[in-house]
Amino acid sequence: MADKPERDGEDVQEMRRGLLQGAGLGAALALLGGAITPAQAAEGAPFPNHKRWKIVFVNHVTTNPFFVPTQYGIQDSTALLGMDYQWTGSANADIGEMVNAVNAAVAGKADAIAVPIVDPKAFEKPIQAALDAGIPVFAYNADAPQGSSNPRLAYIGQDLYLSGYQMGERIASLIDSGLVALFIATPGQLNIQPRLDGAAAAIKKSGKKIDVQTIATGATVNEELSKIKSFYLGHQDLKGMFAVDAGSTQGVAEVMKENSLPAKGVHGGGFDLLPRTVQLIHDGFLDFTIDQQPYVQGFYTVVEAFVFLASGGLVGPANINSGLKFVTKGSVDPYLTTSTRYEGKSTKPQIVPRTGAIKG
Incomplete structure (x- = not known):
């Protein structure tokens, strides 16, 4: 988030109201469980002024409903961090189209690239070309096989x-x-x-x-x-x-x-x-x-890219396991009684109230 000039009390209140209306901050606060108050988020200015970096997400099934919450996670995270994004790739798992999209992102001087590595070999050269051009590349949703020579920096997704x-x-x-x-x-x-x-x-x-x-x-x-x-x-x-x-x-x-x-x-x-x-x-x-929590596969990938870019690469990327949770007839009701961006069922940014004990 960029530094802001000093404002008087009225202007600060107006800035707070504007931020509270933003989809990115609302979703981020929900994800953080309320650990930061809106006023702290508005006034903290944790990052100096920075370029509005662009991250290109290449996908293998761009119109598949599974990735709707992933795209909401990307939208919320880029809004929070002052970044832009592009959603591109293939609608029908065409590897050639995906490789072309990675190459186009490199040619277009993207600041970061994210791609599901759905083929064991096809992405090695385009990812290396991106890294050679100074563009960090992250795998999300699908990763290279263990022990492969794929040079991606980190994987964000399920084991x-x-x-x-x-x-x-x-x-x-x-x-x-x-x-x-x-x-x-x-x-x-x-x-x-x-x-x-x-x-x-x-x-x-x-x-x-x-x-x-x-x-x-x-x-x-x-x-x-x-x-x-x-x-x-x-x-x-x-x-x-x-x-x-x-x-x-x-x-x-x-x-x-x-x-x-x-x-x-x-x-x-x-x-x-x-x-x-x-x-x-x-x-x-x-x-x-x-x-497997598709929302965070978008949100966390943006965060990893941002921290890498903001630190000049000093903060190394790390793999993030987006988790595994069995949903059965006994535990499904909360998924039906809420309609949120986090599961891709609503466009509306919101804080979801939580009640009762937390089950691990």
């Missing part, structure tokens, strides 16, 4: 293999034997393939006689639903349907409802908090979904 492994353990606790379908939008992409690998490994380790079949569904919600419906019609003896991406999880929930599968002893679950998924958990058609 993908671990989240899949824990889902696999949950599946093995629900099902003793039989066919289990694991649906994945785009096999091989590093934002979801590690989850599938982890789930399969946990099921295998359980020692149960579970026959796992993997089904590719596609990059759009309609395509995913169609593939899931088709698979079920050909395998009506299955015991479970689970997915490792948001669109496929919603599709599983829809098919579970359409065919009354829980009443037939079939279990289902997956990832993320699309509104339809959340509703169908409440209605008893899915056993669980896993929240």
